[in-house]
Amino acid sequence: MGDVVSLLDREVYVLSQVDRLLDIASGTAKRWIDGYKRRDQMYEPLVRSEPTGSDIVTWGEFVETRLIAEYRRHGVNVARMRPAIMALREEFGTSYPLATAEPFLSTEGRELVMRVQGETGLRPSLCFVVRNQQSLLDLSMEVRRFQQDADYEDSPEVRRLRLLGTSTVVMDPEYGFGEPTIKGRRLRVSAIAEALEAGESRQEIKSLWSITDEMVDDALRCSRVA
Numbered sequence: 001m002g003d004v005v006s007l008l009d010r011e012v013y014v015l016s017q018v019d020r021l022l023d024i025a026s027g028t029a030k031r032w033i034d035g036y037k038r039r040d041q042m043y044e045p046l047v048r049s050e051p052t053g054s055d056i057v058t059w060g061e062f063v064e065t066r067l068i069a070e071y072r073r074h075g076v077n078v079a080r081m082r083p084a085i086m087a088l089r090e091e092f093g094t095s096y097p098l099a100t101a102e103p104f105l106s107t108e109g110r111e112l113v114m115r116v117q118g119e120t121g122l123r124p125s126l127c128f129v130v131r132n133q134q135s136l137l138d139l140s141m142e143v144r145r146f147q148q149d150a151d152y153e154d155s156p157e158v159r160r161l162r163l164l165g166t167s168t169v170v171m172d173p174e175y176g177f178g179e180p181t182i183k184g185r186r187l188r189v190s191a192i193a194e195a196l197e198a199g200e201s202r203q204e205i206k207s208l209w210s211i212t213d214e215m216v217d218d219a220l221r222c223s224r225v226a
Contacts, residue, residue, distance in 0.1 A: 008060030008096045008157050012178040015055050018062055021163075021171060021180070022069050023225055032068055032078070033061055046082050049089070059173040060096035063150075063158045067098045070142035076125045083120040084128075091116055101156050103128070104147065110137040163189075163225070166218040180226040182215055192216060193223035 013021070018029035030036060034052060035045035045051055047064050057065075064085075072078050088097035091112055102109040113129045114137060116122075124130075132138040139147065149162040151170070160172035163180050170183045180189040187209055195205050202216055219226075 006157075007159065007173060008058060008063070008099055010059045010173050011056045012059050012173045013057040013062055015057060017178075018057055018065055021062075021178075021225055022066055024069055024072070028072075029057070029065060032065055033057060043079070044082060046078060046085060049086065049095070059178070060099045060157075062171075062178070063099035063161065064096055066149075066161060067143070067146045070146050071126060074125075074142065076123075078126070080123060081126050084117055084122040084126070087116045087120050088113065096157075098128075099158050101152050101158075104139060104143060105152075107137070110139075163222045166222060168212075168215045169218045169222045180222050182211060182219070187211070189219040189222050189226040192219035193226065196220070 015029045015033065016026070018024075018033070019026050022029070031043070031045075033045055033047040034054070035048070035050075036043050046068060047061050068078050068081065071081070085098065088103060089095060091097070092100065092102055092109075094100055097103050103113050104110065110129045117127050117129065127140055128143050129137050130140050149165065150158045151160045151162065153159045160170045160183070163169045163171055168183050169180050169189055171178055171180055172183075175181045175184075175186050176188050181187055182189070182192075192205060192209070192211075192215075195208075196202070196216075200208075202213070205216060206212065
């Protein structure tokens with residue numbers, strides 16, 4: 001029997017899919033995940049410890065890219081996160097520190113993240129953990145937004161990610177090859193949107209797949225990246 005592959009190590013996407021599913025500019029996933037070369041200058045990746053040249057993306061790499069995208073949407077230079085991410089990898093003994101719960105959800109984890117941030121000189125706008133007005137360790141706004149979409153399901157690893165803040169549409173490596181599906185179902189969002197575009201009524205679609213109005217609405221909302 002072959003070796004059991006952990007969920008975070010499971011190969012799920014190609015780089016172009018990551019751009020589409022995370023609604024980021026074409027080529028961004030490659031730069032963040034595998035690095036890039038420009039004018040004879042090599043820029044190291046944020047997600048992988050070193051470039052591999054592979055177009056295949058694991059679930060763990062996808063989840064980490066999702067969190068990094070939160071920071072980029074606020075206009076910060078995410079390339080400066082690399083030293084802290086690499087240090088967190090060593091500190092927590094995992095290839096995917098941003099895709100696991102320990103750095104963010106436990107008091108001890110937050111304390112370690114705070115120390116790593118200080119040691120690597122991470123800029124305030126890029127911090128994962130911050131101090132609130134009571135001087136207690138809290139998650140940054142970007143991490144909080146990420147956590148709203150992350151579903152650990154009593155696991156140390158992110159098991160699935162909700163899409164666009166919906167409650168019923170998720171990206172789950174165990175369903176639909178990681179494409180947006182109705183939570184806990186193999187029903188792809190794209191199938192619902194295509195049925196509506198083909199002229200089927202909402203009631204027919206609900207009856208055909210035994211889904212609710214909320215699921216139809218969420219599917220339509222997410223169809224632009226599905």
